[in-house]
Amino acid sequence: MARTGRRPGPSGTRGQILAAAARCFAAAGYDATSVRRVAADAGVDPALVRRFFGGKEQLFTEVASALIDPAQALAAVTGGPPEAAGERLLRYFLAMLGDAARPGPYLGLVRCAVTSEHAAYLFRQFLAERVLGEIAAELDAGRPELRAALVASQLVGLAVARYAVRLTPLADAGVDELAAWVAPVVQYYLTGTEPVPKEEQS
Amino acid sequence: MARTGRRPGPSGTRGQILAAAARCFAAAGYDATSVRRVAADAGVDPALVRRFFGGKEQLFTEVASALIDPAQALAAVTGGPPEAAGERLLRYFLAMLGDAARPGPYLGLVRCAVTSEHAAYLFRQFLAERVLGEIAAELDAGRPELRAALVASQLVGLAVARYAVRLTPLADAGVDELAAWVAPVVQYYLTGTEPVPKEEQS
Numbered sequence: 001m002a003r004t005g006r007r008p009g010p011s012g013t014r015g016q017i018l019a020a021a022a023r024c025f026a027a028a029g030y031d032a033t034s035v036r037r038v039a040a041d042a043g044v045d046p047a048l049v050r051r052f053f054g055g056k057e058q059l060f061t062e063v064a065s066a067l068i069d070p071a072q073a074l075a076a077v078t079g080g081p082p083e084a085a086g087e088r089l090l091r092y093f094l095a096m097l098g099d100a101a102r103p104g105p106y107l108g109l110v111r112c113a114v115t116s117e118h119a120a121y122l123f124r125q126f127l128a129e130r131v132l133g134e135i136a137a138e139l140d141a142g143r144p145e146l147r148a149a150l151v152a153s154q155l156v157g158l159a160v161a162r163y164a165v166r167l168t169p170l171a172d173a174g175v176d177e178l179a180a181w182v183a184p185v186v187q188y189y190l191t192g193t194e195p196v197p198k199e200e201q202s
Numbered sequence: 203m204a205r206t207g208r209r210p211g212p213s214g215t216r217g218q219i220l221a222a223a224a225r226c227f228a229a230a231g232y233d234a235t236s237v238r239r240v241a242a243d244a245g246v247d248p249a250l251v252r253r254f255f256g257g258k259e260q261l262f263t264e265v266a267s268a269l270i271d272p273a274q275a276l277a278a279v280t281g282g283p284p285e286a287a288g289e290r291l292l293r294y295f296l297a298m299l300g301d302a303a304r305p306g307p308y309l310g311l312v313r314c315a316v317t318s319e320h321a322a323y324l325f326r327q328f329l330a331e332r333v334l335g336e337i338a339a340e341l342d343a344g345r346p347e348l349r350a351a352l353v354a355s356q357l358v359g360l361a362v363a364r365y366a367v368r369l370t371p372l373a374d375a376g377v378d379e380l381a382a383w384v385a386p387v388v389q390y391y392l393t394g395t396e397p398v399p400k401e402e403q404s
Contacts, residue, residue, distance in 0.1 A: 029317070107316065110316055110362065111316045111317055113362075113366055113367050114309065114312055114313045114316055114362065114366045115231070115313055115317060120366055120367050120368065123367055124367050124368055124369060124370075127367070127369065128369060128370065132369070143371075145370070145371045146371040146372070146375065146383070148371075149363060149369040149370075149371040149372045150372070150383055150384070152359075152363055152369060153356070153359040153360045153362070153363035153364070153369075153372060154355070154356055154359050154387070155359070156359045156362050156363055156367070157354075157355040157356050157357070157358045157359015157360065157362065157363075158355045158359065160312065160315075160316065160355070160358050160359065160362060161351060161354055161355035161358055161359075162355070164315055164316045164322055165315050165322055165325055165326050165329070165358070166322065166326055167326060167329065167330060167334070167351040167354060167355075168326075168330065168347070168351075169345075169347045169348040169350075169351040170348070170351045170352070170355060173348065174399075176399040176400065177399045179399070180397040180398065180399040180400065181348070181352055181391075181397055182352070184390070184397065185356070185387050185390065185391075188386070188387065189383075189387075195382040195383055195386065196382065197376075197378040197379045197381070197382040198378065198382065
């Protein structure tokens with residue numbers, strides 16, 4: 001198969017280092033993971049990790065980018081009729097997360113973000129600048145950044161409820177069933193009519 | 203003020219122990235927290251913690267129950283017109299989480315659940331049996347357990363995105379604005395027409 005000119009895939013030394021980093025971040029959290037530890041897990045010299053990636057921050061962002069490919073997420077939104085963008089994005093996300101019985105490395109990112117201020121900052125930058133910002137720019141509706149963030153809130157919550165907390169009805173549900181229930185919500189956030197806030201009667 | 207006959211509030215020794223436990227679980231995660239550590243944080247003897255609560259498992263469930271009061275969550279769903287149940291439940295949840303600038307102890311529960319298999323199990327039992335099951339029993343619609351779990355997925359995701367990852371548009375949004383956007387989603391999960399799953403064309 002022809003190479004696409006993009007960065008090399010998960011094979012090769014670079015891919016081995018990324019896979020080791022994903023394992024370390026997921027198992028130990030962000031703060032307790034070091035370049036040295038990732039290098040040991042990958043069976044390479046720490047200097048090689050630094051040459052490929054710079055340092056731990058970049059490594060974390062690259063792991064995020066390998067798991068949530070910004071180009072694929074954007075393609076899911078733009079690659080078809082706008083009225084089915086919610087379903088495409090949800091199905092891309094569920095396919096990425098994989099089998100509900102064994103939580104994927106994606107949960108490692110959420111784990112890092114809820115246990116480390118700095119990882120939360122890096123994850124926020126990555127999501128906001130490279131994923132949600134790109135999606136928001138494609139939305140032809142008011143409050144695009146808020147819409148993209150609301151989509152992220154539903155998808156992150158689905159991942160935590162299905163894969164981490166493993167609430168039975170969500171862990172047992174098939175992809176088609178989840179898509180039927182949740183895709184209208186993602187679609188509403190992406191393209192629905194902007195609601196008018198009302199103040200609570202107190 | 204008259205006592206309500208329910209368990210004592212956060213004041214008193216029992217409340218001090220619960221507050222100490224919430225701090226320990228949030229700071230160290232479930233696995234690294236011990237009854238001894240909670241007792242030291244509360245300034246009491248470990249035997250007193252065991253007498254009040256039994257052990258670490260019950261302590262964790264009591265912390266969850268103090269943060270997400272099953273009776274209040276249920277009252278939000280049932281205490282008013284059914285067509286506004288989504289908004290009432292969402293506003294109860296946002297009020298419970300408090301100020302977006304300083305993440306409340308609720309995030310400690312999510313932190314425990316994503317970093318400890320056993321805490322995830324306890325949190326799942328608590329949510330399923332004492333919160334979502336009660337809510338599902340009140341729903342006059344198909345698939346009540348799945349509906350309640352979908353509500354939980356949106357609320358947990360909102361908490362993680364607004365308080366842990368702190369995606370700017372969600373962290374900056376006011377309660378009325380969030381309610382305007384998200385309440386229709388909670389309402390849809392609670393009472394919306396059951397969707398018909400379709401299989402993906404491949």
